[in-house]
Amino acid sequence: MRETTDARPSAFRLRPATVILSVVCLAAAAPHTEASHLMNGPQDEWHRLQILDHHVGWLHTVAERSVYEGAPAWRVRAEFVMRLLRSGTPIELHRVRVVHFGVETPFAPYAFMMTSNESGEERRVEGRVSEGSMRMTTHIGGRSREHEVELPAGTLFEEAVGYYVHERLADIGNTHSTHVFNGDMLLPMLDAITIDRVEAVELPRGDTVQATVVEHALDWMDGVRMTEWYDASGQLVATEMDALGVPMRVLRTSREDATGMGEASDLDVILATKLTVQGPSPTDPTHFTARARLSEGDIAAALLPTQRQEVGGDDGGWVQLDVRRDAPPAAPAPFPPPPSAHDSLLTPTVYVEADDAAIVAQAREITGQAENSWQAVDSISRWVYAYIRDKTLDKGFATARQTLDSRIGDCTEHTMLAVALTRAAGIPARILAGVVWQRDAFYYHFWYEAFVGEWVAMDPTLGQGPADARRIQLSGGALESDTALEFGEGILRTLNRLELVTRE
Missing domain, CATH: 3.10.620.30 (C8orf32 fold)
Known part of the structure; x- marks a missing residue:
């Protein structure tokens, strides 16, 4: 991915990024600001990730103006860290995703790069848009594989959706559907968006803010649902997702609070997701x-x-x-x-x-x-x-x-x-x-x-x-x-x- 950056910033958010840990799917989100804030300086924000009310990780997002292959672009870098236990064994998942999308062609996706460590070694996926398709190369374990998927017209990167919502769907009651390229499935998904209501949200530091509630329904697995809250300035306050049977929440906070969880959380995903039965224990192996x-x-x-x-x-x-x-x-x-x-x-x-x-x-x-x-x-x-x-x-x-x-x-x-x-x-x-x-x-x-x-x-x-x-x-x-x-x-x-x- 060829890129240069300058000091003129933008601010966007990373929509819930689904992360597989063998037995559990988890999500995270990052910030967004309205158009009037885009030139105020590089955005550098922290969010805290909670699963089943346990503090398990954090998300750090930096957004700024950039140039991609000679064209003005927004560049968003999101770093995600999650620390869990698996039957008492600590495990840390680390992922970094960098995307570029258009300024003069608003929201148009250009390219992305994602690295992650779920295999124990770096897995890197690089993608760029060409002739209506996302052309990707996956590198892992010394091997590379190329593949591509067609993008429906108007497809957005996850990181551009918050800006898109604020620009196009600001009023209560507005609805819209658009395709969003999911960086974990590596596929475009249809997102039905509704601007729903205004309500109070309490943040980790104890302050309460009035926020606009945005509902999302993703066309995957019978409709995965997600709720987001934005304050009056367009900043993302919180995200909740409970469609996978595991309550997940992302909350805006300070760096100290987001990262202040120690070497591992006390959430053991194996024990938290085991399935007990009603009735006798099965004993017949046949x-x-x-x-x-x-x-x-x-x-x-x-x-x-x-x-x-x-x-x-x-x-x-x-x-x-x-x-x-x-x-x-x-x-x-x-x-x-x-x-x-x-x-x-x-x-x-x-x-x-x-x-x-x-x-x-x-x-x-x-x-x-x-x-x-x-x-x-x-x-x-x-x-x-x-x-x-x-x-x-x-x-x-x-x-x-x-x-x-x-x-x-x-x-x-x-x-x-x-x-x-x-x-x-x-x-x-x-x-x-x-x-x-x-x-x-x-x-x-x-x-x-x-x-x-x-x-x-x-x-x-x-x-x-x-x-x-x-x-x-x-x-x-x-x-x-x-x-x-x-x-x-x-x-x-x-x-x-x-x-x-x-x-x-």
């Missing part, structure tokens, strides 16, 4: 039944019917779940397998590097004695379980090759390495997301399935092949794009909203 519902949302859209998981009936919002463990196939496909209708699931991705030379060589070594595809898959799953020696939770989202090198990880790392090795061996495989029973509750989890003449579920994290029946597969479990958020859509639909009643 068969599991339960009634399920969502306290909010469509249960049918959240649960995925498969050959091993039946979802039936609708009794006042409750559905019946019946899950059975796969049996090892009686007539598995030969190895190497013949072409199948599922060969699109042999494709390498940024996170699942099935074409990496080291992964290909390791897959060949593991499966060298396999007589059929089932033996090859079973050998890979067992090898991954034994190979990853440090079953730690301090990684956010490492790639398969990073895990092959480090031998460190939790369920995401076990699963991505196993899928990469399976694909490298020529066997179609795909990632699954859901919840799995462990000791006292269901916990959010990832595993995979491989096509060996039929689909068989494997869990290399727990050393299970085929995978235990005491799990529920959720919709949206995939990782075929360059964004980790796609991986957990089913989890996001159910987070803190799924209810289960088990049977004997």
Whole structure:
């Protein structure tokens, strides 16, 4: 990204930026000022992030006038830090996003760059608008991948929406819909905006301000909703988002308050999102039944019917779940397998590097004695379980090759390495997301399935092949794009909203 900056400032905000931490999706926001404030000096503002009423991080935003490839532009840099616990293990998520958008062509997106550390190493995504498309390159683990998406006319960067709202929709009752490029999904999303009312908001330092309430409805997962409050000068006061089952709030504050949270918050996202059941603990690894519902949302859209998981009936919002463990196939496909209708699931991705030379060589070594595809898959799953020696939770989202090198990880790392090795061996495989029973509750989890003449579920994290029946597969479990958020859509639909009643 080529850029120069000068001392003439602007001020905008970063809209909630969704961040995946394996089992939880979190959001943050940053400031905006009205047009009359744009030339008063560089904006430098701090916001405090709260989740479930815990102070977990901060957002620092600097906005200023700039030039991008010879054209006047606004430049916004937003730095996001979140500190959490995962089963007692501290984890820090750090992300920086820089965007440029138009001055003479108001709000028109030009380019962005984002870096993040969820894989344990830097992940960098660079994008620029050309001929109506966002053309992007993702760099991670020494590899790069190019991709692009078409942008509908009038698409805005998230960082430009606050300015757009203040300029175009200032009066109570105004509504408008526009596409917004989401920097985490790397896709444009339709945002239905309503200027709703005026009310008082209390800030962390104890002061209360009168603020205009702006409601947003994003066209994603049945409509994710977000509320923002702006003071009379156009400054963002607060943002709230509760559509993912986890109450999140961002509040304007001082630098000292925003960053004054110590080395880690006391919020443990694993324990905060575990799913306890009504009824007896499931004990049969071959068969599991339960009634399920969502306290909010469509249960049918959240649960995925498969050959091993039946979802039936609708009794006042409750559905019946019946899950059975796969049996090892009686007539598995030969190895190497013949072409199948599922060969699109042999494709390498940024996170699942099935074409990496080291992964290909390791897959060949593991499966060298396999007589059929089932033996090859079973050998890979067992090898991954034994190979990853440090079953730690301090990684956010490492790639398969990073895990092959480090031998460190939790369920995401076990699963991505196993899928990469399976694909490298020529066997179609795909990632699954859901919840799995462990000791006292269901916990959010990832595993995979491989096509060996039929689909068989494997869990290399727990050393299970085929995978235990005491799990529920959720919709949206995939990782075929360059964004980790796609991986957990089913989890996001159910987070803190799924209810289960088990049977004997």
